[in-house]
Amino acid sequence: MTETQGSVPSRRSLIGWGGAGLALGAAAAGGAVAMTRTGDDVDPAAAEAGAAVGFHGAYQAGIATPVQDRLHFAAFDVTTTDRAEFVQLLKDWTEAARRMTAGKAVGEGAFGGLAEAPPDDTGEALGLKPSRLTLTVGFGPSLFKKLGLADRRPDALVDLPTFAGDALDAARSNGDLCIQACADDPQVAVHAIRNLARLGMGKVVIRWSQLGFGKTSSTTPDAQTPRNLMGFKDGTRNIAGTETDRLKKFVWVGEKDVDENSAWMVGGSYLVARRIRMHIETWDRTSLQEQEDIFGRDKGEGAPVGKAKERDEPFLKAMKPDAHVRLAHPDSNHGATLLRRGYSFTDGTDGLGRLEAGLFFLAYQRDVREGFVRVQRNLASDALNEYIQHVGSAVFAVPPGVRDKDDWWGRTLFSKEA
DSSP states (O other): BBBBTOOOOOOHGGGTTTTOOOOOOBBBBSSOOOOSSTTTTTOHHHHHHHEEEEEOSOOTTTTTSOSSSSEEEEEEEEEOHHHHEEEHHHHHHHHHHHHHHTTOOOTTTTTSSSSTTTOSSTTTTTTTOOOTOOOEEEOEEEEEEETOOOOGGGGTSSSOOOOOOOOOOOOGSSSSEEEEEEEEEEEHHHHHHHHHHHHHTTTEEEEEEEEEEEEEEOOOOOSSSBBBSSBBBOOOOOOOOOHHHHHHHTTTOGGGGTTTTGGGGGTTTEEEEEEEOOOHHHHTOOOHHHHHHHTOOTTTTTBBBSSSSTTTTOOGGGGGGOOOOHSGGGGTTTOOOOEEEOOOOOOESSSSSEEHHHHHHHEESSOOTTHHHHHHGGGOOGGGGEEEEEEEEEEEEEEEOOEEEEEOTHHHHTTTOO
C-alpha cells in the first residue's frame, strides 16, 4: 500500500487516539480505488483488481459480502471499565477501519514522520492493494456486565450450552469483543488486526486469534463451491448476499426480535465462532464409501445421495440416519438456516506428528437459540463427530452497519453515553 498524505491528521492530533496513533491502510498504487458494496453482487474482476469494499451501509460488511480468501479473526478482552474511554476507542477504531478499507493511510504513515517517535503504521502493507478488506466488529456476552450494560444484553445473545463432544480450550474461547478481518491478501488482514490492537493498547488486549485460508463456504453459491480439508464441498445451500428475503428471515435482526433495551441490535446479526479440530490422519485412512456416507454427498461432484448434480435437491431419507447433510439440513431443524463464512486452518503439529488443522467455523444468524444451538444439538449423533472435535467457541452480537462518516461502531448500543 502506498502512503496517502493529503488530509491525514497530524501526529499531534492522533495522540488522543492512543499514544503515537497508527496508520492502517493505504491507497492502491496509482491512485483511486474502486468501491464495491452491493450486497453480494460483486464485479468478478474486483478480487483480481484488489478493489476496496465500501465501509458504510445499513449492515456491516463482512457478513453477506462475497467471502474473501483469507481471514484474521481476533477476540479481545477489555481492560478498561471506563465506558467513555471504551466508546472513544470504538470511534477511533471506526475511523481507522473506514480509512483502511477505502485504501487510505491513517495518521502520518510508516515513514516520513518524527524520527524520534514510533511510526504511525507498522508498514507491512505498504504497496499492497486493499484486497477487498472488510472489518466486522462484535460484542461478547461478558462485555455487557463489564461495562455496566447488563440490561441491554439481548436475550438472543445466549451463553452457548455445552454440546456433546466439546473439548473447549478456555484460552481459545469467548472474549469481550471481536474483530473479523477478511481480505484476499493475508498480509492485509493481519496488518488490520495488528494495527487495531496497537490502537487499543491500554484499553483492550487480544485474548486469542485465528488465521484462516481457503474459504469453506461462499455467499456467492452460484460460483464454484469451496471444499474443506476433508476434500468435500461445503455450503452448497448457503445464503447468498443477493437473497434479500433469506437474509431478512435468517440473518438480520428485525424490529420484532427486540425489546426496548435491545432495539440497538436492529440491522445487526449474531455470530458464532467455533474452532473445529479435524482428525486428518484418521480421516485419510477411511474408505471413500464411508467418507461419502458420512457426509451424504459424493466426493467428486458433491451431489447428494442418489442425485447427479451438487445443487440437486437432496432426498434426506436416502442418506444414512447419521449423515452430516441429513442432520444439518433445515428440514431436519425446523427450518433453521445459518449464513456460514468458515475458513480452513493449519497451526503446525500437535507434538505427536499430527496436523493441528481443521475448520474455523463462522456462522451468522438472526437468533442464536433458533440457529446454531438448534442445529448443533441435532448434530449430536452426526457420524462426522468421530473425526472432528470442537476445541474453541465464542458468540458475539454484531451491531448494525456504520451509516455515514459521522457514525461509528456500536453507536446504537452506546448512544445514551455518546
